[in-house]
Amino acid sequence: MLRTLVAHIYPPFIFLFWITFFLILTKVLFSYKRNTMHINAEMHGTRLVVSIIGGLFSIFLGFVTFISWTNYKEATDLVAQETTQIYTTWENSRGFPSPIFQNIDKMLHAYVLSILNDELSSMKKGNASSITQDASNTLYSEFLKYHPEDSFIQSFYNRAISSLNAATETRNQRINMLNVIIPTAWYFMILIGTFTIICVSIFLLEGIFVEICIHVMLCIFLSFYLTAIIILSHPLSGLITISNEPYKALISKMNA
Template identity: 30%
Template sequence: MLTLTQNIVILIVTMTCSMLFLALLNRVWPRERRTVHNDLIGWQLGILGTTYAVILGFMLYTVWTNFGEANINTDLEANAVRNIYQLAEGLPTPQRILLEQQARAYVDAVINEDWPEMHNSRLPEESNLINRDMWKTLMSVKAASPSELLAEDHALSELSALTEHRRTRLIQSAYRLPTIFWGVLLAGGLVTILSASLFGSANRALHALQVFCFTLLITLVLLAIADVNLPFRGWVHVSNFAFQRAKQNMNN
């Protein structure tokens, strides 16, 4: 989990190291002597660049898709608890009062407990206990009229969806790219930048600018993957806005 400051520091360090390596390479192996190898280096850079671009694009698409799914799942969970609160109106008085209280408590637990816990890489438990109590409340309903029976049936359906979405949210909060994928990304980025630095260019300033831009782009994409890969923990993360809205609607 990286903060905005840490992202900026990593970016600055990476760019500095890249420029220092290029300067050192020009002293140890002058660019005039590398020019004769440009055909081989250019072919190697083209293959490496294309392969690494495909890997980067695939990884970025994967983590962004997972981030979008986590965002949608959060909205669906918030909608489910709000629907339960509204359906409680059709239940007998004891269960109606209790279920409304539990729905409010669930939203408060998600906002005040779940999000901070997930942000700190821990699995929350408070909302799970409330979810169990909601099941007990609904299973204790003794419907005496068709309207109460219909409300109970719909409430059970929404509670089932709520439970499923909560479990999915916890799985998504714990998911991260496997270490081997990060190894491929980092090694591929390093090799690609080194290959770009080896190219023998007659214009030193233009070559330095090209390596600088190349390193900047790769580092930014890697930082984006690292942030989006943690949908509830990164600098860019899924907001609890849906539950804030649900809480506001319940209070109204």
């Protein structure tokens, strides 16, 4: 569900949804409180407990946001690492005889283009690409069919196949990142905690302008945290996702 949400809605709209929802909730509950409830404003003990709970919840939100950001950064690093390994494979294959290099060059181009044109789009939907997997298998078959004639070419072959193995392993790690790192139960905890903090803050409001401003800032910060966690939890699936520029740059280098 969250993957679909991230894939089809821009982050600013998610943020606007949360802030609008919280402000409407504030207006409704505050009106209800004024009309039906009479809460003593001098509840220092209650306010202290709420402040402590709010502080602990803020630490938890910060921790989850940090994990999500780390996950996003790791995905970006994997893409840079993968393109470097593919380029190293291509560079070493240039030491092969011309007919062999031409075949491998075509297959490497097809492999990278399949990532650009198919796999990145498939990963936005939570799936790997069978086309990219087929291109990888074909590339491996070509390497396995070739037997270097001398030790000089063998050294290039060893480095090329080693880089190809590393690129394949990095691709597998990239695909594994489709699995969301944050447990589902944490999302429920975040939602419950957010609504609890908002509701308690509303019932402690006295209608003073400064308190209202502070409450609005609380709504803004919580909306930002919720949006950031949702977006960063799916670094390969959203409209704002990891850049495909490293793959485009790789194609340009291989065509140079």
